[in-house]
Every structure is written in structure tokens, then in C-alpha cells.
Amino acid sequence: NAGVMQNPRHLVRRRGQEARLRCSPMKGHSHVYWYRQLPEEGLKFMVYLQKENIIDESGMPKERFSAEFPKEGPSILRIQQVVRGDSAAYFCASSPNRGGTDTQYFGPGTRLTVL
Amino acid sequence: LAKTTQPISMDSYEGQEVNITCSHNNIATNDYITWYQQFPSQGPRFIIQGYKTKVTNEVASLFIPADRKSSTLSLPRVSLSDTAVYYCLVGELSGSARQLTFGSGTQLTVLP
Numbered sequence: 001n002a003g004v005m006q007n008p009r010h011l012v013r014r015r016g017q018e019a020r021l022r023c024s025p026m027k028g029h030s031h032v033y034w035y036r037q038l039p040e041e042g043l044k045f046m047v048y049l050q051k052e053n054i055i056d057e058s059g060m061p062k063e064r065f066s067a068e069f070p071k072e073g074p075s076i077l078r079i080q081q082v083v084r085g086d087s088a089a090y091f092c093a094s095s096p097n098r099g100g101t102d103t104q105y106f107g108p109g110t111r112l113t114v115l
Numbered sequence: 116l117a118k119t120t121q122p123i124s125m126d127s128y129e130g131q132e133v134n135i136t137c138s139h140n141n142i143a144t145n146d147y148i149t150w151y152q153q154f155p156s157q158g159p160r161f162i163i164q165g166y167k168t169k170v171t172n173e174v175a176s177l178f179i180p181a182d183r184k185s186s187t188l189s190l191p192r193v194s195l196s197d198t199a200v201y202y203c204l205v206g207e208l209s210g211s212a213r214q215l216t217f218g219s220g221t222q223l224t225v226l227p
Contacts, residue, residue, distance in 0.1 A: 035217070109157070111156075
């Protein structure tokens, strides 16, 4: 059973470009979470999704950031018009049920660098 | 403002027991407490999870008091390879909303 997969592992973008980060949850998991980790800092919750639904986006910046988890395919975190402050590691986690009662398993992360 | 706090850093020697405490005063009623280990440039790795009292697995123990406002991760006989950042994760109540919150992380350094 493969773990949580994220791609790309490293992504370089210039200011103003778009960044798309993909996350494939573990088999059988229908809940996906995205977290951001700025350099030398801890992990910050961004968004929690179930298939085709955003359950909690309280940690998402109001502008430029969006997330989806379609019926088929991976979850996508999209950052439009990236700025240098978006440079960070973005981690995806998945669980079979709601995160409060089920363990979240993390992917290896995508390291975004904005030039 | 709901906040989950941990000591910033701890040092230990090989073979010692290490206890790391996380304070989570506003933990949601039905939420479990989960601890993760993170090495540089890697994703967090699950260590242990519990709801109350004591949980033990092959790598750690987790102690949770009756009020659940804190939890203590116990690592028996640490080795150099246990040097990492350790995070607790809980669902916290912020007003009427529940928010997933990671602790600030504890950098554990194991010395020879």
C-alpha cells in the first residue's frame, strides 16, 4: 500500500507565475489536508477536503490560493501569481475519516521556491 | 486565541528517557492527540495517538491527564537517530469552530 504521494517534490516559479501542487492520498483514504511550513517554522493548517468538498479552509489565505479534491484524480493546491513569501514546503496528509479521530499520514512535501 | 505550545528545544544523552509535553488548553471534546516526528526536508512521521490516559506502542508512550489539557510524549532510551523535531497535533476549539493545530515543535537533540 503506497503512502501519500506528492508531486513535484521541488518546484521553482518566478514571481507572478502559477504553482500547482498535487497530492495523491493513501489508498482508501477520502480525506485530504494541506499544510504549509515556512523555513525554520512549524506546520500551519491550510485546508481540509473530502472528495469534491472543501470542509474547512480556515487556514487558507483569502486571495491567490485555492484547493480541490475531485472525484477522480489527486488533490490540487493552486497558488496564483506567486510571491516570494509563498516559498515554503507544502505538505499533504490523508486519513480514512475525519482527522480528529483518525491518524493523518503525511506525504514527503513539495518545496516551492519563488524567484 | 487557541494555542498549542511545546518547549522549543530539549537536549538528552543516548540511552536516557525523554519526555516532551504539549499544552493544549482548548482541545475539542472528541479530538485525539497525535504526535509526529520530523527530520529535515521530510514529511512528519506518525509516532503515536491517544485520547486519554496512557497509550504505548513499540516506539513511544503517550500520557494524557484526565482534563486532556496537555499530553506528554515519552521516548524510552533515545538514540542519536531520534534527533528530530517533535510535534503534537490536536483539534482546538476557537469560538464555535474547530481548528486543526500543530504545536510549535520541539527540537530534540540527542548527544553521544
